[in-house]
Amino acid sequence: MSLRNNRAVVLAAAASVLLVAGLALALFWAPEDADQGFSQRIFYVHVPIALTAYACFGWGAWKALRLLWTREPRYDLESYTAVHMGVIFGILTLVTGSIWAKISWGVWWTWSERQLTLFLVLFLFYCAYFMLRFSVEPGPRRANLSAVYALFGVALIPVSFLAIRLAENFIHPVVFTRDGPQMSGSMFVVFCVCLAAMLGLFASLYTNELAGKRLDARLRELREALE
Amino acid sequence: MTYFADVAALARKDILLELRSRDTLPAMLLFVVSALVVFHFSLPSDASAAASTGLLWIALLFTALLGLGRAFAAEREQRVLDGLVLAPCDRSAIWLAKCLGVLVFLGVAEAVALPAYALFFEPVGWELVAAVVLADLGLAAVGTLLAAMAAASRARELLLPLLFLPLVIPVVVGGVGATVVDDPARYLGFLALYDLIFAILSWASFEYVVAE
Numbered sequence: 421m422s423l424r425n426n427r428a429v430v431l432a433a434a435a436s437v438l439l440v441a442g443l444a445l446a447l448f449w450a451p452e453d454a455d456q457g458f459s460q461r462i463f464y465v466h467v468p469i470a471l472t473a474y475a476c477f478g479w480g481a482w483k484a485l486r487l488l489w490t491r492e493p494r495y496d497l498e499s500y501t502a503v504h505m506g507v508i509f510g511i512l513t514l515v516t517g518s519i520w521a522k523i524s525w526g527v528w529w530t531w532s533e534r535q536l537t538l539f540l541v542l543f544l545f546y547c548a549y550f551m552l553r554f555s556v557e558p559g560p561r562r563a564n565l566s567a568v569y570a571l572f573g574v575a576l577i578p579v580s581f582l583a584i585r586l587a588e589n590f591i592h593p594v595v596f597t598r599d600g601p602q603m604s605g606s607m608f609v610v611f612c613v614c615l616a617a618m619l620g621l622f623a624s625l626y627t628n629e630l631a632g633k634r635l636d637a638r639l640r641e642l643r644e645a646l647e
Numbered sequence: 648m649t650y651f652a653d654v655a656a657l658a659r660k661d662i663l664l665e666l667r668s669r670d671t672l673p674a675m676l677l678f679v680v681s682a683l684v685v686f687h688f689s690l691p692s693d694a695s696a697a698a699s700t701g702l703l704w705i706a707l708l709f710t711a712l713l714g715l716g717r718a719f720a721a722e723r724e725q726r727v728l729d730g731l732v733l734a735p736c737d738r739s740a741i742w743l744a745k746c747l748g749v750l751v752f753l754g755v756a757e758a759v760a761l762p763a764y765a766l767f768f769e770p771v772g773w774e775l776v777a778a779v780v781l782a783d784l785g786l787a788a789v790g791t792l793l794a795a796m797a798a799a800s801r802a803r804e805l806l807l808p809l810l811f812l813p814l815v816i817p818v819v820v821g822g823v824g825a826t827v828v829d830d831p832a833r834y835l836g837f838l839a840l841y842d843l844i845f846a847i848l849s850w851a852s853f854e855y856v857v858a859e
Contacts, residue, residue, distance in 0.1 A: 488855055545813035552810060555802040564855040565796050569810070575848055576814060579841060583817035586824055586837055 476506030
């Protein structure tokens with residue numbers, strides 16, 4: 421137990437150090453973007469959060485696959501926790517993306533930003549995951565249903581991305597053309613630090629949340645045994 | 648070959664059941680025509696043809712949802728699913744058979760909906776028919792699996808649309824795209840790709856949805 425506690429502490433410390441370092445670098449060290457100026461710095465928060473959200477969903481689907489493969493019940497909680505974290509990072513992506521859209525284009529929402537649209541679809545999809553989970557009795561059945569749904573999620577990500585790209589051709593002409601981030605060397609370094617920080621934050625939150633949920637489940641088992 | 652014999656027997660059971668009880672299909676037909684009439688009044692008179700195409704796709708989607716909501720009703724009420732799971736046949740055969748049943752219902756509903764659409768709104772071209780056929784495959788594949796999931800939950804009717812709609816957004820994109828752009832091949836190809844991916848995924852994972 422102490423080993424696991426140690427790991428949680430180390431992860432949390434590493435994540436906080438990286439987060440502070442990443443933010444400081446992004447705010448003070450990274451060169452000013454020629455085109456967008458200071459507001460472009462939200463890029464160092466928004467994009468790592470988005471990538472971390474994908475990592476969460478991918479991790480959740482991997483655990484789901486392991487559950488269906490091995491029928492080991494502990495993977496259910498792991499998959500659920502990863503999806504839970506993914507939804508939180510997904511909401512943060514929507515919020516930071518919305519702020520960025522407001523600053524650079526003057527609107528809170530734009531359908532022409534593919535990543536944002538994709539995250540909205542994923543957000544709806546994974547919210548339904550919670551609805552599904554909470555309306556099925558706990559047990560192997562619920563674990564299976566959640567796992568199958570989480571697997572559908574990772575198939576939906578590329579398919580939806582393709583769909584959103586295709587939809588741009590007929591829903592409206594592309595208003596905002598934004599070249600891919602042409603990052604200079606120092607920008608890329610800052611970006612990598614921020615990405616590592618977000619992934620570290622995910623790992624730390626995941627470990628803590630999983631430990632909490634396991635304790636919760638154990639407590640419930642003990643209570644049921646007592647009754 | 649016993650696999651396909653099982654599928655045929657199960658699909659035949661669903662269709663026979665529907666022919667005798669007439670629970671679902673008349674409701675789907677009436678719904679899709681009513682929806683089109685409602686859409687006529689919800690569109691301003693100078694709305695474009697593209698707008699009515701979009702509404703047709705919404706009508707088809709919700710008609711499918713109506714049918715899917717009833718797809719596992721008999722299994723649930725009479726506890727048939729437990730029997731089917733115990734039967735010595737591959738579980739994915741249950742999915743395939745249910746899928747075929749849903750496809751037949753959808754096909755019949757659309758055989759009414761498309762002429763009605765042509766009558767009320769715009770003429771129907773070959774690309775719309777092709778897109779509807781391809782979309783039906785995807786809707787039936789994904790919908791059957793999700794209907795089985797929803798049937799296992801407490802919230803059933805409430806849950807199915809929530810699970811179904813985010814997953815079929817790509818179908819809507821493919822379907823609408825194929826009917827409004829000049830070159831529909833890309834969108835039809837995309838619909839076929841969607842069908843392939845999600846049919847394989849649903850076929851492979853159905854066993855885990857019905858069995859413990």
